[in-house]
Amino acid sequence: MTGAGGGIGAAVAGALHRNGASVVLVDLKLSDVDAVADRLGPDRVLLVHADVTKREQLDAAIAATIDTFGRLDIVFANAGISSGPAALTIRSAEDGVFERVIGVNLLGVWNTVRAALPHILGSGGYVLVTSSTYAYLNGLVNAPYAASKAAVEQIGRALRTELSGTGASAGVLYPGWVATPIADIAFGGDAIATSLVSRAFPGFLRRPITPEKLSRAVVRGVGRRAPRIQVPGRWIPVSWLRGMVNPVSDFILEHDSEVTRLTAELDRRAR
Ligand SMILES: NC(=O)c1ccc[n+]([C@@H]2O[C@H](COP(=O)([O-])OP(=O)(O)OC[C@H]3O[C@@H](n4cnc5c(N)ncnc54)[C@H](O)[C@@H]3O)[C@@H](O)[C@H]2O)c1
Structure with missing residues (x-):
């Protein structure tokens, strides 16, 4: 699994390991993933330092997995980043932000899936890609991230259909807000983003869940x-009804004077 040193990756690694799985912890930040490995103990754990934007590093991670455990049954393409500690509009974003987010969140998933697929086909295994509720929500002031997650959803859906009849399979994980550093921006980390999120979403959808629950x-x-794995489940009706919910919520957001004011404030702040 990639992004194994982060909040979601660490919790999923722990849960799968407790259920008897051998886990390969792949992350860019060795210190974070080291701490996760320490918690799991030495048995059935392999630690690999790799950057998901570099295909050759993922090929090496897969080779190390096969060397150590002899097979690969589940791939969790989970590493991801936000566009930074502050919200941004498409107009005010610094050059390079979009490329950086797409590089990790989308190309990183693509690289992970492509490197793993030959072995997943061999084992009749399962690929899980981490998307987000942002795959179908309006991505205002978070467009690079939302675009990357919508694209990841497409990879997961297409892959599942393409794998039918092979014995292997795939799925898409759609976390709502989970209490990890990536979500801080919407919960006080950036005052404008926090105000926008509370304006745009009813309270019960905004409550973050723990990585352990996920x-x-x-x-x-x-x-x-x-x-599809959608957590928390309160997002499931929104996802099901997205064809109807989205035009209505887009209309409301476009005509909400407070949303317009906060977005303009973001643009002013960036100047
Ligand atoms: N936390 C949320 O609210 C939330 C909601 C929806 C989706 N997600 C998604 O869940 C996934 C995990 O996020 P998290 O909340 O655990 O965040 P996190 O920041 O705690 O963990 C992300 C991990 O990915 C690693 N990483 C970043 N760039 C990498 C790279 N180039 N190569 C390898 N590893 C890299 C980081 O070192 C970190 O350990 C991400 O894809 C994120 O977009 C999170």
């Missing part, structure tokens, strides 16, 4: 080779 849903979803 990890339990992932273990269940991996067990049944789920097409």
Whole structure:
């Protein structure tokens, strides 16, 4: 699994490991993933330092996995980044932000999936890609991230269909807000983003869940080779009804004077 040193990756690694899986912890930041490995102990754990934007590093991670455990049954393409500690508009974003976010969140998933697929096909295994509720929500002041997650959803859906009949399978993970550093921006890390999120979403959708709660849903979803894992479940109706909800919510956001004011304030702040 990639992004294993982060909040979600660490919790899922722990949960899968407790359920008897051998886990390969792949991350860019060795210190974070070291701490996760320490918690899991020496048995059935392999630690690999790799940057998901570099295909050759993922090929090496897969080779190390096969060397150590002899097979690969589940791939969790999970590493991801936000566009930074502050919200941005498409107009005010610094050059390079879009490329950086797409590089990790989308190309990183592509690289991970492509490197792993020959072995997943061989084992009749399962690929899980981490998207987000941002795959279908309006991505205002977070467009690079939302665009990357919508694209990851497409990879997961297409892959599942393409793998039908092979014995292997794939699914998409759609976390809502989870209490990890990536979500800080919407919960006080950036005052304008926090105000926008509370304006745009009702309270019950805004409550972040713990990575541990998410990890339990992932273990269940991996067990049944789920097409979609949506946590917390309160987002499921929004996802089902997205064809109707989205035009209405887009209209409301476009005509909400407070949203317009806060977005303009973001643009002013960036100047
Ligand atoms: N936290 C949330 O609210 C939330 C919601 C929806 C989706 N997600 C997604 O879940 C995934 C995990 O996020 P998290 O909340 O655990 O965040 P996190 O920041 O705690 O963890 C992300 C991990 O990815 C690693 N990483 C970043 N760039 C990398 C690279 N180039 N190569 C290898 N590893 C790299 C980081 O070192 C970190 O350990 C991300 O894809 C994120 O977009 C998170």
